[in-house]
Amino acid sequence: MKSLADPVAALKGVGPKSAVALNKLGINTVGDLLLEYPFRYDDFAVRKLSEISDQEKVTLKGTVASEAVLTRFGRKKSRLNFRLLVDHDVIMVTFFNQPYLAQKVETGKEMAVYGKWDAKRQRLAGMKILFNEGANDLAGVYRSSKDIKQTTVKKLVKQAYDGYKDVLTDIIPEETRCKFRLLPRKVMIHDMHFPEDQRTANAARRSAIFDEFFCFQVKMQFVRKVKHKEQGIKIVYDNSQLKLFISSLPFELTDAQKKVVNEICSDMHRDIHMNRLLQGDVGSGKTVVAAIALYAAVTAGFQAALMAPTEILAQQHAEKLDHLFSKFNVNVALLTGSTASRTKTRRELLRHLNDGQIDIVVGTHALIQDDVAFKKLGLVITDEQHRFGVNQRQKFKDKGITPDVLAMTATPIPRTLAITLYGEMDVSTINELPKGRLPIETVWLREKQLNEAITFLKKQLSLGAQAYVISPLIEESEMMDLKNAEEIFAKLKKQLEPAYHVGLLHGRMKGSEKNEIMTDFKNKKFDILVSTTVIEVGVDVSNATMMLILDADRFGLAQLHQLRGRVGRGKKQSYCFLIADPKNEYGVARMKVMAETNDGFVIAQKDLELRGQGDILGNKQSGVPDFRVGDPVTDLRILQAAQQEASEIINDSEFTRKSSNKGLINYLRYELDKGISFD
Incomplete structure (x- = not known):
């Protein structure tokens, strides 16, 4: 039985080498290939000379008015010239390094040529001769590589669509498709690859952008919903001790800091798993908020850990926390690569961490090494979290039994990207600087x-x-x-x-x-x-x-x-x-x-x-999705609509019981098959 999950090697003509080349382009399955949309279209519709602009790529049709002249120069280099009578004008057509076209050019023969127009020289730099012009005026241009030609990708896309179109089913519920005037998935995929005209291509692209954003968002919203149901640690902190610590600070918290502290502490106090991002501008006071969360965990009898991307920053955090907790019974330790080089010190630190003598440990990625074990880890914090890979963050989290997670970043993320990057997280934002700070x-x-x-x-x-x-x-x-x-x-x-x-x-x-x-x-x-x-x-x-x-x-x-x-x-x-x-x-x-x-x-x-x-965070592992057709900046309104719609559908109490959601549920089962229950 055919499935979109079939490997591309299932297609005729895809041998081991072609399969590897396609895999390098991120095309592993037939489904991936069908969603490998053209990044642009060549318009082969015949144009009139009076309509075209200089350096425009166009198709001109006329009668060959001279014999082809082939000139060879250098190693494997050639130039092919002939004149073409277009309406009442004679233009020169030039092809470079395609000597085999000479035999196709016959005086008096009608011909359509696609190329770049040079208005000053009245010359067309030929790219290809069209032998069946008009069959399809728009032709998709696909990603390719030195290992696999674009013509091969195009042929495989056609073969995949013809062979698998009957297994294409709608993911977006019909109600949503009608609401946003979207094409059925089978029509959308067909028209993205084989549009009749520009209007058809535009309509398909609009649907494809929504489809792409929606599919990403439903995964994020579903994961978030599941995480909110996950049994987590209920950190019953000592509120009086926490208030005492906050009052001991040499400054008053800003309103924004107070707000995010309440959000974080509220999450920690519940018996669900916290997965929260704290974002704030440079110097907005995130470290103090982190210190409050760390202390809350300690007063509840848990250990806590803070991971920073560099030794300098880890040491600075450790010194600051040591100072803030100097009047409180909190044992802070530092574990970095430098600590690892001092075997005796490291062994002693790990023993104290394992037996619970250390309350808070601050460190670099040294914290996620296999021999680092905690007695009772309740809270993990990653600072500048986008600098750690997804796997590193997961390994850090796995050091305890579903510890609460707080990720911090001083790289402000505009709402545009926050929607895409952190759809599965709750976001707290510090949007004001401490009192007394003067703008730079x-x-x-x-x-x-x-x-x-x-x-x-x-x-x-x-x-x-x-x-x-x-x-x-x-x-x-x-x-x-x-x-x-x-x-x-x-x-x-x-x-x-x-x-x-x-x-x-x-x-x-x-x-x-x-x-x-x-x-x-x-x-x-x-x-x-x-x-x-x-x-x-x-x-x-x-x-x-x-x-x-x-x-x-x-x-x-x-x-x-x-x-x-x-x-x-x-x-x-x-x-x-x-x-x-x-x-x-x-x-x-x-x-x-x-x-x-x-x-x-x-x-x-x-x-x-x-x-x-694409490059806003610089690190591929940061979690920025690699959208094929949608752009979160230029297509922001579609992104927001898709996110809102995905949230409403996933959080509907009748989600799993509605027959209209069958295709969406099947999609989520395929994408998130990790033993997640849909009941």
């Missing part, structure tokens, strides 16, 4: 104005402040004319020492070296720290009020915002100077956005608009 003044200067920035830097240093100078490279590169950290370090030492001390930090240093330099900078042994982006995440030196970013146009918006967030962490006015000579409008736009706003959510939305969703 950001100035964009051209390269020739660098001395102005240096003068301002010296003034800040004379007032007792510290500064960061950021370079995109560690050492000089012959390929790219960028400022490099070692050269800048040498120049600033020459310019400013002995009056001011300069330090250097970069990613090639050992963890112990980085920690020592950051500690020295924090203790004011250095006035200036020349660094690469290794200081991008989490580094907290409240006396640093000045940042100078060289070749700023080489950084992404999100990265610039993270870097800028290393200053402005105290109560003094802070400054960020962007030195850049952007080469295009995109670069200019990014510099202007940085100078105009400090709001990370505004910056993230602008970044999304400028770059698109």
Whole structure:
């Protein structure tokens, strides 16, 4: 019996090599192949010369007015020329490296040629001769590779549709299809691959975008529903102790912090599994919120763990928590790669973790190693969670018996992406900065104005402040004319020492070296720290009020915002100077956005608009879905409609009993076959 789950090797002509080539394109099954839609269409409809524009790809039809002239040059290179009478005009047609077409060109024969029109030379750069023009004016163009040709992909798509069209069933319920005027799935897939005209292709594409978003969202909503039913740990924390801890803080929580603390504590207190994301802008106070959640777990008799992406950040978290819990009976430990190198220390730490003497452990990915065991783990927190792969986060979670999960990120996600990325999570957002924080003044200067920035830097240093100078490279590169950290370090030492001390930090240093330099900078042994982006995440030196970013146009918006967030962490006015000579409008736009706003959510939305969703987080494992036809930015309204509809259908108490949901339930069984009950 045929099934869309059949491997592509089930199709005629797909041998082992072709199967591997298709697999590399993400096409493993017949179903995958049918959803491998064209990324564009070539329009082979015959056009008139009077209608076309310069450099436009068109099909022209006429009579061959001269013999074909074939010229060979170089190794396997050739040029084929002939004249074509189109209406009353004679144009030159040229084909490169297709010498076999010469025998197809006959004087007086009518012919249609597809190619790129050069209006100035009245010449058509031929791409193909159409021998059955008009049979299908629109032809899909598919992804291909050096291992599998596009023509092969097209033939396989046709074979797959012809052979499997009868097993194509609707996933989207009929009521929803009628509501949004969507095509039945079989029609949609046919018209995406073999449209009669542009209008047909557009209608199919609209349905395909909704279908893609809807299928993704129903999975997210269903997983979320299942997780909410999962039996979790009921963390009955000591509310009076928690209030006492909060009142001991040297500052009052912002309204946004209070709101998210209530959301997190409410989740922890229930006997369902917490799966919550805490997102907040740089410096918004997420660590304090995490500390409250950690302490809540400890007062209930549980252990808690916090995993950070770098040793510097893990050490900083451990020191901060140690300080916050100094008046409370909480044992905080640090486990990183450096700890692992000290066998005796590590063995002792693991023993205390296993017997419950350690209440809170902070660490890097060293926390997920096999020999790390807890006595009673109740809460796991991942900081900058998008920097950890899906498998790493799962392994961390598996250290306990369904511990509550809190993921934190300082990379603000616009609602556009939050819908797609975190559909299965509850999201808490800190959208205000702590009281007394002054917005960072950001100035964009051209390269020739660098001395102005240096003068301002010296003034800040004379007032007792510290500064960061950021370079995109560690050492000089012959390929790219960028400022490099070692050269800048040498120049600033020459310019400013002995009056001011300069330090250097970069990613090639050992963890112990980085920690020592950051500690020295924090203790004011250095006035200036020349660094690469290794200081991008989490580094907290409240006396640093000045940042100078060289070749700023080489950084992404999100990265610039993270870097800028290393200053402005105290109560003094802070400054960020962007030195850049952007080469295009995109670069200019990014510099202007940085100078105009400090709001990370505004910056993230602008970044999304400028770059698109594919690269916003940089890491494939972050969970960003790879949509084939839909774009969460340009198709936001369809995305929101699909998300709303998916949520209503999945959360309907009659979901499994409605016959109209049969196709959707079958789809979920196939996609989420992990022993999930649909009862």
